Amino acid sequence: MTQPRHLLSITDLGAEGIQDVMRLTDSFVEVSERAIPKVPALRGKTVVSLFFEDSTRTRLSFETAAKRLSADTMNFSVSTSSVKKGESLRDTVETIEAMGVDAMVVRHSGAGVPWQVAAWSRGSSVINAGDGWHEHPTQALLDCYTIRQQRQSLEGLRIAIVGDIRHSRVARSDVLAFSALGASVTLVAPPTLLPPSLAGWPAEVSHDLDEVAPKCDVVYLLRLQRERMQEALLPSLREYTATYGLTRARARLLKDDALIMHPGPVNRGVEIAAEVADRPNSVITRQVANGVAVRMAVLFLLIGSGVDLAVH
Amino acid sequence: MTQPRHLLSITDLGAEGIQDVMRLTDSFVEVSERAIPKVPALRGKTVVSLFFEDSTRTRLSFETAAKRLSADTMNFSVSTSSVKKGESLRDTVETIEAMGVDAMVVRHSGAGVPWQVAAWSRGSSVINAGDGWHEHPTQALLDCYTIRQQRQSLEGLRIAIVGDIRHSRVARSDVLAFSALGASVTLVAPPTLLPPSLAGWPAEVSHDLDEVAPKCDVVYLLRLQRERMQEALLPSLREYTATYGLTRARARLLKDDALIMHPGPVNRGVEIAAEVADRPNSVITRQVANGVAVRMAVLFLLIGSGVDLAVH
């Protein structure tokens, strides 16, 4: 396994790289189940969260992952306003790196910022923890891992991604990862919530969830931001749920073993009926748990001292 | 000693449980006095602060306690606004738990929230760090411990709790704990600052601090929130201090060895004269110090791996 320096896009890894991360994740899932779920793999390494956009969940997941690897963690949370000029962001990155940091976990509302940070960094690794509506590679990795855990492989699976594709970095990274691993993806959304162009998205499109649902092995529901209403992209929440929500009635159309997934946090009763979210084939909580192990694998892969996994 | 899962109310423990915590605290006070005040008891465990209401003191006390036990700590501080709907709070709790957390320390302005959190949690322990005007059990435990440290036992002691009983979770938990350990409690407050009903409060009531003061073994002064003035529950700070403050003149009425206590932060010159707060029988700072050891005991009791205290 080669040791990449950064994880910016899911395409950096390719199918083989994704499989490498999956196998590494198996080891860290096993670590997470131990009585003392901690290994010294990254002792003395420092992982800094550079979050220019609030996301406590993702930050805590990375922080938990780093601590289980015995790394030191630090937070640098900034409102975008105080670093809005390019020079300042560069200065921030160079300063943090000069303190002797090993990895920077970057979340920013601007697409492409993690690439900029990587270009400025001299020795440390950069992990994209979500940039604008662009990419969120560790989310895609944990989604792949969760499906693989339930179905052994994604090869040949049919996966529907439902909802606000246009404003979703999760959708973009998932489509790339799922299709790289051999799944066929259908995007299900109203025209207003699809990107202006779908060139480069290896996916089909449908506007009819009732038609797609019975054929799916996985239904992946995206979070609906309530501001889409104000932007007049949607008539009403109620109509959205009636057409694109996984209601109890619509859930009956699914195959018995179809997996239900969501990146969280769920708007219960909007994207998915509360009762459906709690069914056994809903793996939403498992996605969260796997998120920690996947991020341990990514950190270990990027800044671990060797290819061999010294966790046993 | 049985191992409870949660600490929500002081009544969960009962007299015997409180005594168990006191004995365990003795060990951790001893640990705290070592050159390296740290034991590996909770190595690999993760303690998360879920504070929906700001309280740096309580949060730092729990964090210090967890770190001295070698646990990893994380913070999840949220403004109530962003999680005001029941579903979101539940989602937050389930997400954090799914990351593999062992204990959640919950502070919330809504009475009863820690019980809700405990109901949603599947495996982790929940500690109530203050819910609305309802309960604050670890404060009561540290108060009991501080009195016991000075007087060996609370049995037969007379304790006055003075001030804004109505809006105080400290008062409620203290009354329950002090009376469980055999002390007799008198609440001293103006009628506007007493709860509408005192059913279930094992305490007497007085409106005359001058009459109560000479008989007390402990005077416990509550913090006065300045907003009570605006709510017209009090005529003026000055009148409050004249009637219910521990002024220098009133302090002369106390027994020589009467203990002076306060949960902090003190409004010097309001609840208590600055000079009185600094006297030797004022144990306010000792309460803070004991708070760390008591919280070590509680964390160890709830998520430690065994009943034997492996700290020696």
Place this chain on the structure above:
Amino acid sequence: MTQPRHLLSITDLGAEGIQDVMRLTDSFVEVSERAIPKVPALRGKTVVSLFFEDSTRTRLSFETAAKRLSADTMNFSVSTSSVKKGESLRDTVETIEAMGVDAMVVRHSGAGVPWQVAAWSRGSSVINAGDGWHEHPTQALLDCYTIRQQRQSLEGLRIAIVGDIRHSRVARSDVLAFSALGASVTLVAPPTLLPPSLAGWPAEVSHDLDEVAPKCDVVYLLRLQRERMQEALLPSLREYTATYGLTRARARLLKDDALIMHPGPVNRGVEIAAEVADRPNSVITRQVANGVAVRMAVLFLLIGSGVDLAVH
């Protein structure tokens, strides 16, 4: 080497004390270059950041230093508003100390606050991390160290400090430290950005950077706060840069080996041309890196358990 309790002003150390810190820093620079840049020197010690003014850089630098020494770290960040009354600040300090803290790193917009904190503290060490326009001793130490690293000694060097001297705690601490170590310092600034009196500043003054530049061994540029424009202390940024900025044209006046320094964050194009900031003899990034090692030395000196440096 005697063990001081606090580091409040650079004058507390004197020339000999500064040299002691420099020698100790050599060891910690060596530690920082190891594969696992961590030593157990402060295991079980707790270092708290008490920042009443936002400064993520300085806070992260101290936090990194403390973690590399294996200390536990905690943050207490407060808006000045919530602790504006003297009693509250005192109460905060006493509470934090009662929890068993070893060192408090204090940043405050009010000159002298760290001295107050030191007066209230009973056993813990206080480090001034910047008080108003007054002092910032660890910045001065890292500046001395960076110059010494490049030139062996400051003895006989000519150092220009350029810019907003009046509102700069860095300038004040640097002047005291540089001159204590035998350098001669020239302050270069417009009259509006000089302090009302320069009594006690062992430095010359000039208003002509073109005249000073060719003679300097070090040019130290201060950060220009944009609010100085609004306060009418400066006509325009452009004019400031033309007169006091290290433009490309002006950089040609410097000796070939003159060092260029800045406390960061740099306003590129204002105090210094972007291209000049990136030259090899610009040691701005090195200042940041040395900042961690210098703060390790200071923490070790104040709260380490002995004079011998047990890092080998």
